[in-house]
Amino acid sequence: MAELLVIRHGQASFGTDNYDVLSDLGHRQSEAVGKLLRETGWVPDRLVTGTLKRQKDTLASMGFGPAPEEHPGFNEYDFHDLLHARFNGNVPELVKGDRKTHFRALRETVFEWQDAAFDGALETFQEFEARVEAARAFACCTDARRVLVISSGGVIGQLTATALGADRRHMMELNLQVKNTSMTRFMFKGDRWSLHEFNATPHFASAEGAALLSYS
Known part of the structure; x- marks a missing residue:
């Protein structure tokens, strides 16, 4: 192989x-x-x-x-875009600059992205799956x-x-x-x-x- x-x-x-x-x-x-x-x-x-x-x-x-x-x-995946979409363009400053807060928020955001729980992202999770494959x-x-x-x-x-x-x-x-x-x-x-x-x-x-x- x-x-x-x-x-x-x-x-x-x-x-x-x-x-x-x-x-x-x-x-x-x-x-x-x-x-x-x-x-x-x-x-x-x-x-x-x-x-x-x-x-x-x-x-x-x-x-x-x-x-x-x-x-x-x-x-x-465009994590800036996902955070922007989830927070309706108002990403908290702590999420932007603090590593632990950022990655905790990103984890939650990706889970919501997978569930199509918010609108406005440039790419759906299904599109991400398809392009990776x-x-x-x-x-x-x-x-x-x-x-x-x-x-x-x-x-x-x-x-x-x-x-x-x-x-x-x-x-x-x-x-x-x-x-x-x-x-x-x-x-x-x-x-x-x-x-x-x-x-x-x-x-x-x-x-x-x-x-x-x-x-x-």
Whole structure:
């Protein structure tokens, strides 16, 4: 069977005007996971990212090239838009700037999004599910044996929940566990695919590497 290795992007710029920019830590995380893959002899023969800058920059800092293929299905759901829709354009300042409050509110918001409990979001949860599955099918429609994808936490949570046959709530519980530059591995052959490894960070296993760990 072939391998689909999906890596979450490095730490982005939470609390700034443009989240879609890797922090300095995000670049170091990306360098570390790229170094690990080369040291263990895992060299991809197909590269795919979403269209987001933080995903492309993660791959670049990992040291892989040439320029990859892109599929927008690997993009994160737009959490700014979801919060805006849920709070009718008046997102509380604490939700915007405090990490714990933000992610608690985001969890609740995604659950409401899944239930279609508010209107006005640019994308429904059903549309998100469909585009993630389309992206997975795109990445797995190949003769390549090692496919490397750089994506985002929500997409990884959705892929993993689907592979496990879990209910839709489980997608968000997994999403919130996904560490920056963690590795989630699937095995595939034709239409068959299954989860092999979730949220692994061997590049953070040393005392030096542990200092690189982040979730957002």
